[in-house]
Amino acid sequence: MTAYLATFCGGMLIGLSAVILMMANGRVAGVSGIAGRLLQGVQTATGAAFVIGLFVGPVLFRLLAGAWPVVELVTPWPLVVAGGLLVGYGSRMGSGCTSGHGVVGLARLSRRSMAAVASFMAAAVATVYLMGLFA
Amino acid sequence: MNRIERLRVVAALMSGIVFGLGLALSGMLNPARVRGFLDITRDWDPSLGFVLAGAVAVSALGMALVRRMHKPLLDSRFHLSETRIIDRRLLVGSAIFGIGWGMVGLCPGPALASLSLGLPATALFSTAMLAGMAAHDRLFGARLRQRTS
Numbered sequence A: 001m002t003a004y005l006a007t008f009c010g011g012m013l014i015g016l017s018a019v020i021l022m023m024a025n026g027r028v029a030g031v032s033g034i035a036g037r038l039l040q041g042v043q044t045a046t047g048a049a050f051v052i053g054l055f056v057g058p059v060l061f062r063l064l065a066g067a068w069p070v071v072e073l074v075t076p077w078p079l080v081v082a083g084g085l086l087v088g089y090g091s092r093m094g095s096g097c098t099s100g101h102g103v104v105g106l107a108r109l110s111r112r113s114m115a116a117v118a119s120f121m122a123a124a125v126a127t128v129y130l131m132g133l134f135a
Numbered sequence B: 001m002n003r004i005e006r007l008r009v010v011a012a013l014m015s016g017i018v019f020g021l022g023l024a025l026s027g028m029l030n031p032a033r034v035r036g037f038l039d040i041t042r043d044w045d046p047s048l049g050f051v052l053a054g055a056v057a058v059s060a061l062g063m064a065l066v067r068r069m070h071k072p073l074l075d076s077r078f079h080l081s082e083t084r085i086i087d088r089r090l091l092v093g094s095a096i097f098g099i100g101w102g103m104v105g106l107c108p109g110p111a112l113a114s115l116s117l118g119l120p121a122t123a124l125f126s127t128a129m130l131a132g133m134a135a136h137d138r139l140f141g142a143r144l145r146q147r148t149s
Helices: A002-025 A032-040 A044-065 A075-095 A098-107 A111-133 B003-026 B031-038 B045-066 B088-104 B108-117 B120-141 B141-147
Strands: none
Touching: A002 A098, A002 A111, A002 B003, A002 B045, A032 A044, A032 A075, A032 B108, A032 B120, A044 A098, A044 B003, A044 B108, A044 B141, A075 B088, A075 B108, A098 A111, A098 B045, A098 B108, A111 B031, A111 B088, B003 B045, B003 B108, B031 B045, B108 B120, B120 B141
16 A cells, blocks of 8 residues: 555656646656757756756655665666667657656647557567566 | 756756656666566556556646646746657657666666666666667757757
8 A cells, every 4th residue: 555655656746847847947857858968968957957856866765765765676787788778769769758758748648649658668568578488 | 047047957956856756756766666567467566557647647737737828937938849740750769668668677767866876787777778869869860959949
């Protein structure tokens, strides 16, 4: 029960973050877009501030909750590298990731984002299923 | 940098902090749980579905308010994609992203936020992810620059 409450409240904070950025700056809180533009040297001040905020978030959680958030990553490192490359390349090619298409796009009822979410969810579920066959 | 520009940086920082705190609280920073959520045919852990539910609920409420605003508080206009077309780029790119997400259980937000914990594996993932982003934008840079005004 508490696990569900924590995930729901965490989700609400993520939604709030997207509302802050849209209301104040008129920008989509999409992490792949912000990181990609930062790498291109576009909108560096606000982009860097957002990413620094992302780093501060878990530290704030540590101060409030008394423990670091749990991170269990057991995937072998060659797969970690391959997965990272695919996530980076694919999220830029598809103009967004879980935050831009998922949190902001779905909330705006964007057809494009609905199609993108359907595509990446289907691919992710299929990938986990196939990897499970060989585990 | 004038006053409005400084305020935009402060707003972006606030948004990032709330985002990072939300990720930490929600369990999205844990790749094992994300992969458990995606593993619908075996030991499905549906709890992370509530992250998306909570996020979209609050975001939808906020976006309904935003629709009544003529412009954002700190800028002259909203910067939204004008593209309406669902093309192969969108679908194939999203599928490529989904494969990587399924393989490791990290998407861009959690990958960057988890760097605070100083774990080698997530740092390696983030480095590869940024390289993938840079590789894409190097190849298709001109097309992207038109969109990022």
